[in-house]
Amino acid sequence: MSDLGGVDTQLLEVESLHKSFGGITALGGVTFEVESGTLTGLIGPNGAGKSTTFSIIGGMLQADSGAIQFGGEDITGESPDYIARKGLVRTFQMSREFQNMTVIENMMIAPTSQRGESAIQSITPGLREDVSEQEEDIFEKAWEMLELFDIDHLALENAGALSGGQRKLLELARALMLEPEMLLLDEPFAGVNPTLEKKLINRIERLRDKGQTFLLVEHDMDMIMDHCEQVIVMHQGDTLLTGTPEEVQSEERVIEAYLGENVE
Structure with a gap:
């Protein structure tokens, strides 16, 4: 893992990301930070821009504007390979073994x-x-x-x-072979049975307790609220709120954003 010197606790800093596709705005100024050694959830209704944000952070997409810093270094616009070598690795909703x-x-x-x-x-x-x-x-x-x-x-x-759940375990294990400082997890529990889901979250928490940093997109709100220290809420391509699970659940804007949505 990279040595960040312990000076700045903000490992990932995302500032004012904008992205449009054919005149349709996907991101309109996404801004948030992720603290080192934490398990942070990124949530939002369908179409909020979560996947686009992940793809830009991981280097799969280029932002129209904005900046991304990882460990104090500007990684905006860098390739996925370069970003992975710096210690920021992404897994995918569909396993790629x-x-x-x-x-x-x-x-x-x-x-x-x-x-x-x-x-x-x-x-x-x-x-x-x-x-x-x-x-x-x-x-x-x-x-x-x-x-x-x-x-x-x-x-x-x-x-x-392998079963779907076993493939999820394999993908996370493969990602950790790269010794990342931080992992971006895209719906790591989708299609996983309850037994394997519990095993997976237990492994993630054990790694977090050893200093690993995680940012995960997940539709299971109980999972997010029970296990994440910080939750970032996106809505209509922007950052709506960042706070603790307790703060997020009691925020009227979050309730309104999810009203009528099938969050699964």
């Missing part, structure tokens, strides 16, 4: 410092002793991460055979 590869192969392909693909080719029964020192380190790290998420028993299964 390599379905024809095994779970452990998916894990080992994640580290950006890996030289070549020999590590992937070598992880088959009986061949582990042939891997290089670097590959051995990556293998050990991948296995430890699978154990953390209780999916090490699936290591040699094809990723395409």
Whole structure:
């Protein structure tokens, strides 16, 4: 993880993001901050601009104007690879694993410092002793991460055979192989059964307690209110309110924004 020196507790700073598509305004000045070592929720009715905001922060989209700082560095307009190398990594609502590869192969392909693909080719029964020192380190790290998420028993299964919830666990484990300072989680609990959902939030909270920072988009309001220290509310492409769960739930503007919406 990157060393930010502990000077500024605001790890991510988003200032006045604007984005239009074909004359339609998607974002009209989104501004918020995320404190280091916290679990922060980003919520809003359908069409509020949450996904667009995530895509701009992660470098998948370019803003028309505005600025993004991460760890005190301006990352506005940088590529997803550059942003990930700086320690800001995004997961997606739809898991993006390599379905024809095994779970452990998916894990080992994640580290950006890996030289070549020999590590992937070598992880088959009986061949582990042939891997290089670097590959051995990556293998050990991948296995430890699978154990953390209780999916090490699936290591040699094809990723395409996993359930939706297991794929969510795999995607988060893969993201953590990059040793990010902060993770952007896009609906991490969608399609996850209650048992795996509990396991996933427990892992996220354990990582948060160790200093990891999370910003998550999620439609399950009970999940957001029960587990996040801070909640950012978006409405019609702008930031409506930032506050604690208690403050957000008692705010009349938030109630009005959600009135008539199916928040699931």
